Structures are given as structure tokens and as C-alpha cells.
Amino acid sequence: MITRIRSRFGPEIVAVVLLILAFGFSAFREPRFLDAEYLFDRSTLYMEAGILALSMTFVIIAGHIDLSVTSILALVGAICTTLVSKYGLPPAAMIIIAPVVGGALGALNGLLVSKGKLPSLVVTLATMALFRGVAQILLGDHSLPMPKELVGIHKIQLPGTYFHVPMVLLAILAVIAAGVLHRTVWGRWVTALGTNAEAARHAGIPTGKILIQLFTLSGVAAGIGSMLMLSRLGVARFDHARGLELDVITAVVLGGASIFGGRGTVFGTITALGLVGVVQTGMGVAGVKAEVQVAVIGLLLIVSVLFSNFTARKRGR
């Protein structure tokens, strides 16, 4: 039984143990970590990254990467607020338009990767610049306000609890994602694609179509993330979520997804996201500068890949 758990969830156990250690250490240093209200308040910062990480888990399991998600997030925010403030779009329509625009931008990535036979890394590196660049053209150095009625979603809590709306949304999406990844044919196809794309194609799996769907999904997630971020911050800016891709990819890889594709779990990703959140919050409380925090997350990313490479080699793969 224990060996079965270990072989199936090995990397995830590492994330769980690290999370417990990091949390214990932080709580020891800073008693505020034991205050539920404080924790839930801090957690609002990580819900957008969480939603991006869910779709990124699929993309990475399929053996690809999407560096442009954070730029899609910024561009969707720029487009939606521009439509509302300059073209009189009713604010409520943003909620529909954001995932649609995000999905369309993601589909462009997917088409280039699938039909153009281009490596996802370079395609999304280029669109990362392109999308954020277009957001910068739209907004310049200014910020556009989010309509008042849509601001502050993270402050709405389930009655009688500290659970805020973004967290509930993330939880629901995580459960759906886990179900799709681990319990549906499509989820198995994604895994097969990442294990051996050539073999998957020969097995009759519609690999091209799956790729387009994956990157579209990634864009939709960025669209949803955009709405959450705008609602939290109250304004759209072109540099929203810049560099957040590091947190997102770190959460996915630290959570046990293989960067080479073929394995990964939603549970691991969410756990590792919690770890990233605890580490960053802990550093923030200790007065560590933002740039140094980024360095620590970068280190975490590298160490997790080094570690998984090492254990994979030890197992003789």
C-alpha cells in the first residue's frame, strides 16, 4: 500500500512535506501565520496564479509550455476595460467576453504550434511579447479602472466563513480539472501526448486537435484570471502579472508534473502553489525584497527539476 502510494504520488509527497515544513517554520517565526483571517486574506494574491497553474498543468503534462499566459491575462484586461470605458460595453458583459477573448488568443498559440509545427516554447515566447505589447499600445503607461460594481470580488466571503469567492472558484475549477485529467479519455490523451507524441499519433489520438484545445484552455484560464486580478486591483495595466509565469510554472513543476511531459497531478500543482504562497508570504513578512523573493522562487524551480531528474535517474529510467 505504502509503496503504491509512493510510486504513484512520489513527487507530490515531496511538495506536501515541503509545504508542511515551510508552514511550520513560518508559523514558528511569525505567529500571524496561525491566524486564519490573515492567511485567507493573503491567499487572495494567489488565486489568479492558481487558475493559470491548473491549465498549465495540462499543457506541461502534454509536453509543452505556455509562456504567454500572463501576457494574455494583461491583454484581456486591457481589451475588456477599453471596451467598457471607450465603447460603452455593459460591465457585466466583461465576465463573458474575458474568457472568450483569452480563449481566442490561446487558440492562436495552439494553431501555430499544431498547424505550424512550431515549438511551443518559441511561439509563446513571441506571443508573450506580442500580447503584452498590444496591451501596452492600448493602455500606454496609464491604467483603466475596472467598473465599480465588479471590484472587490476577493472581499466577498461565504457567509460565516473566511472562504472568499476566488478561492471557491479555484476549488471548483481544481476539482473539475482533476476529474478531467485523471478520469476522462481526453485527460488520458493529454498524458499520452506528453509521454510519446509520435506513439500517440499512431494510436489514433487527434494530437493536433488536442494541442489547439490545450492552448485555448490556457487562454480561457488567463481570461478568468484576468477578471479576478482586475477585480482585486481595481484597474487594468499593461504590466499586470508580469513575471507571474515563473510562479505558475514553478507550482506545476514543483507539484510533480514532469517538465518532459507525461505525468503530473492537479493535487500536486495546488499543493505546490500553496508552498510558493507560504514561502513568498513568509519572506514578505520577514522584509525580504520582491526581487530577492523572485530569486528564491527561481531557485525552487531549478531545485525541483534537478531533484526529479535525480530520482528519475536513480529509479533507472
Added chain:
Amino acid sequence: MKKLLARRELSLVVAIILIVGVAIALQPRFASEQNIRSILLWVPLLAVAAMGQTAVIITRGIDVSVGSILGLAGMTTAILLRDYPQLGVGGAAVIGIGLGAVLGAINGGMIAFAKVPPIVATLGTLGIYRGLTFIVSGGRQVDDYQLPKDLMNWSLEGPALLSKVPFINSIPWVVWIAIIVMLLSHLGMTYTRYGRDVYALGGNPDAAALRGIPVNFVTFMAYVLCGIGGGFAGVLYASRYGTVNPSGIGNGFELQVIAAVVIGGVSVFGGTGGAPGVALSCLLLGVVNVALSVLAIADTWQMAIYGLVLLVAIIADERFARSARKRAGEAV
């Protein structure tokens, strides 16, 4: 193959002439001495960093940490010159370049020997090196009055030897340095064993290993070269701008470097492209930059244009590669 490369270089030259022509037609001020000077000072930075990245991308890798390497090396050089002026500009520059090599070696070691995918390793060090830049500087910038005049003069004066020659005497040191670096990397990539190994590895990694090419070492050295280029560019940055700010220096520079390399004809599928094309594309990007500002197109357009041109270059490369495979009779 030669024809294919020549075509890319020719189209870059045509693009440069076109943009210069259009810019002058719309705004004669484009050809002013000040604008030419700003092109001449900006391009060497990019070109020096791009030469190392060229080797990396030919081996099918990528180094997104090069902007942070530039930042850490440039920042360190500036701090050394502020606190230990007795080192001299040359000594500090050597340390800056050496630091770049070490940072590149860290990337290369992880990628070549520990088999960490290039994007993960360098995305991680992108953050780490930027954080270190902050730590070594304490978050404070180095101002131009704290730096020795000699360093600034690299960007202001040319070699004394040429001071009597008209026109050429106004070309500053940094340009000569970039030309030498480009020449060396062209010769190195074309005529040395290492250079040919890089192309062989990029062309077909499995075949390269079977032929006895030390694949790990070749990969490792490509990242070291990229680090050296980044470190050197960091020193040139300090000379060019004088003021070195820990969060400003080299931030986002990796995009320009990678764009320059890919637009210069280095295929992301590995194995093709070289210094001449990359040098031309650096010049092209420099011309575009100045043209944008002269034509009063806001800075805000720059990133989108880079992204778009990069995307077009990647798609064009794939078309080339596919038609080349077709002609060779391989399955597409």
C-alpha cells in the same frame, strides 16, 4: 544551403535600406548625427550579447537569463569601479566578463550535465541573477559621477590611432569592440572544430553523439559563451549609460537578444544561421528603434513590434526548413 543563408542576409540588408529610406523620406531628421550615434551606441550592446545566444540557439537551446546576466555583470562592474577604482577599467571589465562566464557556466552545467531543460534552468536563473543583482547593489544605483571617465570614454571616443582619419575617427570604441567580437565569433563558428561541432549538434543531436562529438561539453560551452556575451554587454551598458540601476539594467533584454538571433536567420530548429545574419539583424533592430522614436511612434509600440517580427521570423524559418526537407526528399 549557402544560397538559403545568403537570401536571409540579403533580405535583412534590403529591410534595413527600406526602413532607412522610408524614415528619411518621412523625417529627414532621421539622418542626423545624433540619431546615427544612438544607433551606433545601442547596436554593439545587442550584438555582443547576441553572438553567444547564437551558439545556444544553434544547439536548439535557449537562454532567457541573458538579460539578468547582463544586469548582474554590469552592476558588479559598476560597483567595483565605484569602490575600487584602482582596479582600472580594464581590470573591472575582465571581472565583469569573467562573472558572465561563471553565470553562463552555471546555466550550462545544469543543462548539459544535469539535463535540466534550457527554458527551466534559465527561467530560474533569470530570477536568481536578478535577485543577486539586487543583493550586491543593496537596491541602490551607481551614478555616472561615481564611475571613472575612462569607462564613459569607450562610448565617446575612438582609438587614438584613428583620430586623424575623417569620419572613422568619430566611431567610438564600443563599436570597434562589437566588430571584433562579431568577427571572432564568425571565425570561431566557421573555422574551428568547436564551431563545427555546434552546427553538427544543432543539425542532428543523435548523429552528433554517434559521431563522437562531445555533446555535453559543446552544449555547456554554448551557455558559457552566452554568459560571456551577456557579461561583456553588461560592461558596455555601464559605459553607455553611466547610471546603472539594479532593476533597470538588462531587464527584458533577453527578448531583444533572442529576437535579434532568430530574425538573423538562426533557426529555432537548430543547426543553421551564423554571425553575419545576426549582426545585420542587430543593425536592423537598432535602425527600427531609432526610426520609431524619430517618427514619433510611441515607445509603447516597441514590444508588440518585436513580438510580431519574432513570430514572423519563426514562421518563415519553418517554411524554409520544410521546403528544404522536401527538396532533400525527406518525409515532411
